[in-house]
Amino acid sequence: MTYTVTKAVKWGNSMSKHANSSPKKSKYYLLLVALIIISVITIISSFAIGYYKIPIKDILTFILKGEKHVPSNIAIIIKRIRFPRIVAAFMIGAGLSIAGASYQGMFKNPLVSPDILGVSTGAGLGAALAIVLDYPNIMIQLMAFVFGIVVVFLAYLIGTRTKYRQEVSLILAGTMLGTLCSSFITLIKYLADPYEKLPAITYWLMGSLSRVNNKALLFSVIPMVIGIVILYLLRWRLNILTLNDEEALAIGVNPKSVRLIAIIGATLISASSVCLGGIIGWVGLMIPHITRGLVGADYRRTLPISFLIGGTFLLIMDNLARTLYAMEIPLGVLTSLFGAPFFIVLIIRGGNR
Amino acid sequence: MLEVKHLTGGYGKKLILYDINFSVEPGTVVGILGPNGCGKTTLLRMLLGSLHKTSGIISFQGKDITKLKRNELARHFAYIPQRDSVTFPYTVFEMVLMGRTAHFNSISTPSKNDIEFTYSILEKLNISYMADMIYAKLSGGERQLVLIARALCQDTDLLIMDEPTSSLDYKNQKLIIDAIKLASQAGKYILFTTHSPSEPFLIADSVLLLKEGRMVGFGSPTDILTSQTLEQVYGIPMDVLSITSKNNQEVKLCLPVY
Numbered sequence: 001m002t003y004t005v006t007k008a009v010k011w012g013n014s015m016s017k018h019a020n021s022s023p024k025k026s027k028y029y030l031l032l033v034a035l036i037i038i039s040v041i042t043i044i045s046s047f048a049i050g051y052y053k054i055p056i057k058d059i060l061t062f063i064l065k066g067e068k069h070v071p072s073n074i075a076i077i078i079k080r081i082r083f084p085r086i087v088a089a090f091m092i093g094a095g096l097s098i099a100g101a102s103y104q105g106m107f108k109n110p111l112v113s114p115d116i117l118g119v120s121t122g123a124g125l126g127a128a129l130a131i132v133l134d135y136p137n138i139m140i141q142l143m144a145f146v147f148g149i150v151v152v153f154l155a156y157l158i159g160t161r162t163k164y165r166q167e168v169s170l171i172l173a174g175t176m177l178g179t180l181c182s183s184f185i186t187l188i189k190y191l192a193d194p195y196e197k198l199p200a201i202t203y204w205l206m207g208s209l210s211r212v213n214n215k216a217l218l219f220s221v222i223p224m225v226i227g228i229v230i231l232y233l234l235r236w237r238l239n240i241l242t243l244n245d246e247e248a249l250a251i252g253v254n255p256k257s258v259r260l261i262a263i264i265g266a267t268l269i270s271a272s273s274v275c276l277g278g279i280i281g282w283v284g285l286m287i288p289h290i291t292r293g294l295v296g297a298d299y300r301r302t303l304p305i306s307f308l309i310g311g312t313f314l315l316i317m318d319n320l321a322r323t324l325y326a327m328e329i330p331l332g333v334l335t336s337l338f339g340a341p342f343f344i345v346l347i348i349r350g351g352n353r
Numbered sequence: 354m355l356e357v358k359h360l361t362g363g364y365g366k367k368l369i370l371y372d373i374n375f376s377v378e379p380g381t382v383v384g385i386l387g388p389n390g391c392g393k394t395t396l397l398r399m400l401l402g403s404l405h406k407t408s409g410i411i412s413f414q415g416k417d418i419t420k421l422k423r424n425e426l427a428r429h430f431a432y433i434p435q436r437d438s439v440t441f442p443y444t445v446f447e448m449v450l451m452g453r454t455a456h457f458n459s460i461s462t463p464s465k466n467d468i469e470f471t472y473s474i475l476e477k478l479n480i481s482y483m484a485d486m487i488y489a490k491l492s493g494g495e496r497q498l499v500l501i502a503r504a505l506c507q508d509t510d511l512l513i514m515d516e517p518t519s520s521l522d523y524k525n526q527k528l529i530i531d532a533i534k535l536a537s538q539a540g541k542y543i544l545f546t547t548h549s550p551s552e553p554f555l556i557a558d559s560v561l562l563l564k565e566g567r568m569v570g571f572g573s574p575t576d577i578l579t580s581q582t583l584e585q586v587y588g589i590p591m592d593v594l595s596i597t598s599k600n601n602q603e604v605k606l607c608l609p610v611y
Binding site for chain 2: 234236237243244253292297300
């Protein structure tokens with residue numbers, strides 16, 4: 001540190017007149033606070049929405065005074081049904097968005113999504129196998145989680161065999177393994193019992209939060225939070241990963257090791273998201289785009305903002321999924337219904353942020 | 354002092370460079386000249402540690418650079434690549450700030466000092482006005498200046514530049530050359546590659562002339578760049594002309610004879 005200071009004096013004479021006064025910075029904090037408020041309001045009002053309407057008054061009483069001050073049936077709905085589902089929706093949306101943002105940077109490609117290394121299809125294969133083998137729910141989750149991680153691990157082993165431009169070979173390896181997994185999934189579906197297993201597999205793959213309960217939440221949220229913390233700690237290094245490897249090395253960062261740690265973080269997030277809610281596409285691709293449009297590319301700002309926007313977005317989508325229609329609409333279908341037109345608009349406007 | 358002795362190396366078993374010897378004094382500018390494929394980039398890569406040498410010694414201020422840790426090396430050597438395409442909308446300030454990375458630990462972010470230092474560098478190069486502009490939208494010359502700012506922000510003793518003036522117009526070339534002179538006056542060692550044989554006469558104190566991975570000569574441009582050596586390197590007849598410029602300075606120019 002002393003090194004920095006002494007040398008800084010040598011070069012710089014007009015110090016501190018810029019520090020902390022940039023309008024960009026205050027704009028960022030304003031946005032951050034606004035998004036935190038919006039997220040909190042969305043979370044609280046999500047408790048009210050559903051087949052059984054709960055008055056906002058009761059929700060606030062529950063939060064502020066405790067569960068004894070609301071009717072017991074309402075307390076049970078809030079605690080056992082709405083709470084796990086709302087937390088899951090927010091965390092999956094938030095987690096997938098920052099995983100996607102990190103991958104887009106390190107693969108230097110704004111069209112990359114968190115499942116580029118095959119984590120979702122891997123998890124899908126694990127789940128399909130578990131369903132066919134008639135395993136209990138917890139095993140379906142566990143198999144999904146493990147298969148997702150194993151596929152990414154294999155993609156990493158294959159992709160890093162090349163010496164130069166590893167980003168490209170990683171994407172290729174991930175895509176190929178993903179294809180392999182989806183052909184196995186199709187095979188399993190083809191062979192599965194069409195009355196019971198096939199619908200179960202299909203429904204699982206569509207992505208839905210209807211099966212989330214507090215136990216499942218606890219199981220998935222821990223690895224997810226670890227992954228989020230890892231990526232957040234790497235936020236500055238993720239900026240350096242957007243440069244080509246030679247530049248990153250010259251700046252003093254070993255891109256290979258930072259990339260590995262970031263892949264581990266992102267994989268923990270997406271594997272636990274998939275095992276909690278199935279395959280929910282587009283969030284991790286779309287939200288980072290919106291974020292960069294608002295606050296630029298610097299990960300010190302992109303990660304927190306993506307987290308909040310992604311969480312709020314998926315929570316709203318899930319609220320729609322459970323209320324739009326008498327029967328629940330699969331969440332993955334809804335996000336695609338929003339995501340694809342979003343990209344069409346993006347292409348028409350010629351934006352490549 | 355940077356000393357390179359008997360440096361040999363390449364990619365895998367395929368050797369590109371053979372027995373390179375030269376040294377650089379503080380505050381001097383060294384040009385590395387040679388035709389395409391002569392091993393200029395390979396030499397830079399070995400200096401930057403992104404390519405391992407096969408044999409020989411690269412020492413800087415008495416230390417073997419291959420024994421330094423990645424971030425220690427980054428506090429001694431900075432690299433200025435040829436302008437590259439950037440996928441994401443980083444601002445100029447953010448790009449330059451990235452140069453500070455070797456000065457803090459892996460999970461930290463730039464401190465107030467780093468931020469102030471970055472602003473002072475932008476001022477030194479007279480590009481403060483660019484701070485909030487999007488790097489990817491700048492012109493070639495401006496980008497090159499930003500990359501120089503980033504390298505200066507890294508606060509190293511040595512700057513390594515890969516063809517800093519190639520494919521720039523004259524005005525932008527002058528901007529870059531001024532920036533190089535500024536850095537060398539601040540006591541930095543500067544190494545740059547070029548494929549324009551006249552350029553070393555303009556800015557370099559010494560020149561390293563390469564042909565097919567072997568050195569043809571190392572010394573002051575007037576000694577090394579003669580029509581004989583240039584003909585040997587480029588394989589076509591070459592003239593070295595001496596003319597007097599508008600501001601009454603003697604300027605040397607290398608011209609191919611077609």
